Amino acid sequence: MPAATAYIPLDSFGPGRPVLSDASPQAAPDLDARVSDHPCYSESAHRHFARMHVAVAPACNIQCNYCNRKFDCSNESRPGVVSERLTPEQAVRKMLAVASAIPQLSVLGIAGPGDALANAEKTFRTCELVRRQAPDLKLCLSTNGLALPDHIDDIVRHGIDHVTITINMIDAEVGAQIYPWIFYDHRRHHGVAAAAILHQRQMQGLEMLAERGVLVKVNSVMIPGINDTHLLDVNRAVRERGAFLHNIMPLISAPEHGTRFGLDGRRAPTAGELKALQDQCGDGAMQVMRHCRQCRADAVGLLGEDRAAEFALAALGEIDPPYPREARRAYRAGLKAAAPAAQPSAPPVALSESVCLTVAVATRGDDRINQHFGHASEFQIFEVDGAGARFIGHRRVDHYCQGGYGEDDAMATVLAALNDCHAVFVAKIGNCPREALRAAGIETVDRYAQQAIDPSLRDYHFDYLGRLAAGQLHHAARGDALLRQGAFVAV
């Protein structure tokens, strides 16, 4: 009988297990430096640094009800999907092509399309080859955790500093509703027994990584009706075991993807439901990630953009370019020099904490309001009150397969995505969309065009309070908004 078939309750791992200290890795003084150029781990880094996923890991060792391995559309952006699988050698060629075209490249990750550690040989061979050519590139991988405890030494030996584990439950009864089966110790296991093994392996792997000082991000898929409230317990459990960041993502369940949940009609959470859970989980010491784009296993570029098609194998030159160490150094030096001076904050006396506004911002990056409304494929969403402005997420709004192609349909998609916003900040906007937004009760603001986002949000809040005091407007909380309507078509 395999060692791990018995369900081991969370708090009874017993003697001989790694002992967890109170000091989780997040307390380490070097944490900021370790994540400062990782776009997935650091909210500020994601505007300046790019990542690439190499799809060298096609096999998987579990089945999830939100995944359909057969579905493979080049125009669709979500985990588990790729257009082209790579050998480790091909992955290195692709890395060289990307590095020479994108100086912002800071991270190479292995995220499937199956499970990185169900393909351990291919995954670690890739790490080894990449490390030889590109010693300054951060390596990371993501896994469901089932095979994780067997590979801790490999992970440390290859200098993989960041690992993401997808953990959707800490209760096998909940797990049985998410995972129909797993393949472990040469057997297929089903139902509660399968989920119990998976849970035990995930917790063990997380603890072992934390003990070795590897940074662990935990991804959780929020599945309304199955684990939405349970994820609070998951948050507590992974925090106690040393995870440093929790990324709670909405279920993607469009029926055309052919996943079990999609076919069953299980819905995605709304923007409000997701934010409420993230806020509850972010209350404690551990950070909650809000800028995840749920990207493909072969994504290339800054988060929110996908340039994978430019670097398809067929598009690579005959001779690989050299690894551009100098250009990479120059880009980082330039970033440091261009770092904006701290903005003087508005006098706190002028701000009221009680009025909290939600604002959508059209931006191409650089922390500025620098995008035309009609060109935005996503908006960044901020909350601003007397305490300041906080990034709370992003919304994709156009280029959808579903929802038709007409302007009216496109506008309806945008309105549904921004329905919780009081205002939208843009560099420019046409009269028709401005009027449609006004009719929906959303104020269009273009007077901060090209300006920095944070001070503009504070200024708008200040101005809003003034108009409120003068009786020029009526303040009310807005409704909820929709996340990811239909399949996303990469530009």
Next chain:
Amino acid sequence: MALTISSDLCTGCAACEDECPNSAVHMKRGMYLIDPDKCTECSGKFDQPQCQAVCPMTGCISKAG
């Protein structure tokens, strides 16, 4: 006694190739095939044929003939 892979259902993930104890699974012209001379359905080695147990596609791997 051998198993076979349905080319319609196969996603090419190679999980079966990795798990086969007899090295009976191989890629030919972009398709995964099981060599009937090498396949033993894992008899005597495991209590489930490994390729079938790991394959993510229901019905993709079945008895030949």
